[in-house]
Amino acid sequence: MNIEQHTIDPLNAEITIHLLPEDYSDRFEKALKNYRKNAQMPGFRPGHVPASLIKQRFGKSLLADEINQILQDAINSHISENKLNVLGSPLPKDSGETGNWDTPSDFRFTYELGLAPQIEVNLDATQSFDYFKIDVNEELVNRQMKDYTRRYGEMSQPEESGIEDLLIVSLKQLSPEGEVIEGGISGQTTITIEYIKDETLRNKLIGLKVNDHVDVDPHAITENHEELAKMLNVTHHDVHSLDGLFRATVTDVHRIAPSELNQELFDKLFPAGEIASEEALRERVKSNLVQMFERDSDWLFKRQFAVEIVKRTAVQLPDEFLKKWIVLSSEKPLEPAQVDIEYPMYADSMRWQLIENEIIRKYEIKVGMEDAMAYVKDTLRARFASYGVPVEDDRLDEMAKETLGKKDEMRNVYDNLVESRIINHVKANSTLNIKLLPYDEFVHMVQH
Numbered sequence: 001m002n003i004e005q006h007t008i009d010p011l012n013a014e015i016t017i018h019l020l021p022e023d024y025s026d027r028f029e030k031a032l033k034n035y036r037k038n039a040q041m042p043g044f045r046p047g048h049v050p051a052s053l054i055k056q057r058f059g060k061s062l063l064a065d066e067i068n069q070i071l072q073d074a075i076n077s078h079i080s081e082n083k084l085n086v087l088g089s090p091l092p093k094d095s096g097e098t099g100n101w102d103t104p105s106d107f108r109f110t111y112e113l114g115l116a117p118q119i120e121v122n123l124d125a126t127q128s129f130d131y132f133k134i135d136v137n138e139e140l141v142n143r144q145m146k147d148y149t150r151r152y153g154e155m156s157q158p159e160e161s162g163i164e165d166l167l168i169v170s171l172k173q174l175s176p177e178g179e180v181i182e183g184g185i186s187g188q189t190t191i192t193i194e195y196i197k198d199e200t201l202r203n204k205l206i207g208l209k210v211n212d213h214v215d216v217d218p219h220a221i222t223e224n225h226e227e228l229a230k231m232l233n234v235t236h237h238d239v240h241s242l243d244g245l246f247r248a249t250v251t252d253v254h255r256i257a258p259s260e261l262n263q264e265l266f267d268k269l270f271p272a273g274e275i276a277s278e279e280a281l282r283e284r285v286k287s288n289l290v291q292m293f294e295r296d297s298d299w300l301f302k303r304q305f306a307v308e309i310v311k312r313t314a315v316q317l318p319d320e321f322l323k324k325w326i327v328l329s330s331e332k333p334l335e336p337a338q339v340d341i342e343y344p345m346y347a348d349s350m351r352w353q354l355i356e357n358e359i360i361r362k363y364e365i366k367v368g369m370e371d372a373m374a375y376v377k378d379t380l381r382a383r384f385a386s387y388g389v390p391v392e393d394d395r396l397d398e399m400a401k402e403t404l405g406k407k408d409e410m411r412n413v414y415d416n417l418v419e420s421r422i423i424n425h426v427k428a429n430s431t432l433n434i435k436l437l438p439y440d441e442f443v444h445m446v447q448h
Contacts, residue, residue, distance in 0.1 A: 001070075003078050011115050011318040013084075014093065017074055019067065019107040027066045028059075035062060060101055071109055085116040087318065087350070088325035114321035119358045121313060128431035129308060131301050132445065134293040135436040136286055144285045149258035152268055158255045161208045167191040168252040171232065174215060174245045185242075187232040188251075191221060213249040218242065225447055293442075300446055302423050306352050315351040322347070359422055367417045372410070375417055376400040 002018040032054055039049045075090050096110030134140075161167055169191060173184035196202040198220045205214065222228055225239045234242070259265050266275040275281050323343055327334050359365065377396045380403075384391045403409050437445070 001074060003074060005078070005082070011117060011316060012321060013113045013115055014096075014110055015075065015078060015090070015113060016096075016108060016110045017071060019070065019099075019109075021105060024063070024067055024070055024104075027070070028063050031062045031066050032059065063101065063104060067107065075111060084113065087114040087116050088322060089329065091321070091325060091328060112321060112324075114318035114325065116354055117316050119313060119315060119354055121309070121355055121358050121362060123359065123363070123426055123430050125429070125431050127312075128433055129301070129305060129426065130435055131297065131427070131432040132435050132437055132442060133297050134289075134439050134442045136289045136293065137438075140289060140439055141282055141286050144289060145261070145282065146258070148269060148281075148285075149261065149265065150256045152259040152265055153256040154259075156255045156257070158253055159209060161193060161206055161250075161253045162255065163202075163206055164194050164255070166254040166256070167193060167205060167208065167248075167250055168254070169248040169250055171216075171218065171246045171248055174247055176244070178215070178245075180247055185232050185234060185246075189221065189231040191248075196220065208250050208253070210250050210252060213247050215245045216248050217244075218246050223443060223447055296442070296446065298420075298423055300442075301427075302419060305423065305426060306356075307348075309355055310348055310351045313351070313355055315354060317347055317350060319343070319347065322350070356418075356422065359425075360418065363425055365418060365421045365425065367414055367421070369404075371417055372404055372413050373397075373400050375413055376403050 001020070001023045004016045004018075006014045006016070008014065032051060035058060036049060036051055036054045037047050039054055040046045041049045041053070044050075078084075079086055079090075090111040090113050093110040093112050097108065099105070099107030158165065167190070168188070170186070170188045172186045173181045175181050191205065193202060193205045196205065201214075201216060201220050204216075208214070218228055218232060219242070222231070225236055228239050228242075229236045232239075232242070232246075261278050261281070263276070266281060267273070269275065269281070270284070275284060323336070323339050326339055326343070326346065327336065377393075377400045380396055380399055381391065404413065
């Protein structure tokens, strides 16, 4: 066997593999024997079909299987030994095969390779990035304080809804003619009337009784696409193309008389004696909001950083090779025109993956099993705490090990930790332009 590599340019190469009979004949004969052991044909006992007949009927396909495996092993070894950083998978070159399958002798096979570019990424103080934060002002603190007093207030069920009431509604998709679509999208949600921004809709929701209904645009109920997806039992992607009205039918009306801001409430919200005044509660609320919104800021920064660093880093790709590879590797038939439309988004995703890998390599960003265990345990602990359920550390260990025993879960945990450490590195070593935004503006930026 002989393998030759021809470099076309820094992003494209070809390898030609020359096979002689001695490279495949032993494997081919062994494959014939193994096939004959289990072969069943009319007129012959199982395993006793003549070898000549097996070769005549199945020899060509068996030879193709063996040669294909030899080629794959040879390609993988060549890539590994020469430390080639390839994109996609090697592709057989059109008209790149010579040899006669009817009378096998010498064969030549040529494959196209797409090569990853050399990338230089510097994340230091010379690099500046915008970092958006929510301005935790008095309005937000007051809203949270009000939520606390209502959470522990007394609930009643009035006959008609008022501006500060909660509506429990079922939602059913309507046709353009205003009829409920049989088998259409449906769901249920709780609507806090005073938080509805659309004044027309807010007024429609006042004065409703159980079994009353109004037709609404679900995007007017919430601008949060994740909440909307959960509300209607659809994917986040589906939300972007969701239009038309839904029928909201009232199933219940709740009214909450707020609790007083006193020590009894403070001790329900936090460990007894930790908060002793309304002023102390306001300070704690503001601190908690800042901490909570920091996670949202990091999430937005991660998304914007990926877009920005791709723009700043000149990453050239073997575009024509990748387009061909996408078509050939797709499970569903793809037209070249469709690939041309979708390729820019795919290419940017590929660029980010290459940049991310270089950041991981250059700045030695690592994640170990202990890190993964701690991450999963913290996530589980927070989830149980949100329901007010204590859980012992030994039980968390068991659950974390069970989670990480699943390949997909382990990959998600690893990816989340790596992304988090990349963002922490950027925040610690680059220049951040801190920009405060009102809550609504920040939410709009996240959703768009």
